[in-house]
Amino acid sequence: MLTITQALHDQIVAHARKDHPDEACGVVAGPAGTDRPERFVPMLNAARSPTFYEFDSTDLLKLYRDLDDRDEDPVVIYHSHTATEAYPSRTDISYANEPGAHYVLVSTADTDEAGPFQFRSFRIVEGEVTEEEVRVVQAY
Template structure:
């Protein structure tokens, strides 16, 4: 199950709607081993496509190095689907290289539903999981939105 702060979900939704009709993408980092998403990092869709997303290779390297230096890992990897349901495509599955991450898909075509969906993708196997949204975390952890 993905447990995530409502403000992070709102930020992903806002980014997806700003970028529409291009698929949006990004990462939410959190402390290594915690499974707690805290720091939203919007990224550029290098494909600039309405049906496909790809992280810019240099930006991804910089973000992953920054996470490592901060003792973080990618808790959530997210992107939008602008013309299909919020379910991983074959390409999404092929490019899913972080087996511990939650893969969140944001629908921007509401004929396919309005809810974000989260998946675990490991060795080509896709498992949908529940999303639990909270208005606060139980500790004094701070959320961060990176511009």
């Protein structure tokens, strides 16, 4: 189960809506070994595409150095789908290389600034996708 604060949940959704019609992407870091998302790190979709996301390799290297310096893990790796449901695509599954991370997908299909959206979390390990419950809390 992913437990995430309302503030982080809202930041992820806001990023997805802001970047629409392109896919948004980013990370929520947390203290190493805790599985507790704490620090919102929006990233640039280097692909600038409505159907694909890609972290910029330089930004990704900086992120991982920063995570190491702060003794953090990428607890949540998120991105949006702009025209399909919030479920990992084959490409998403092939790029999932953090077995300990929660992969969050937000669908902004058929939505507007205040409209409905999907917010779902998955574990992706060795190509196997397992959906998990999302619990949104006010604070940890």
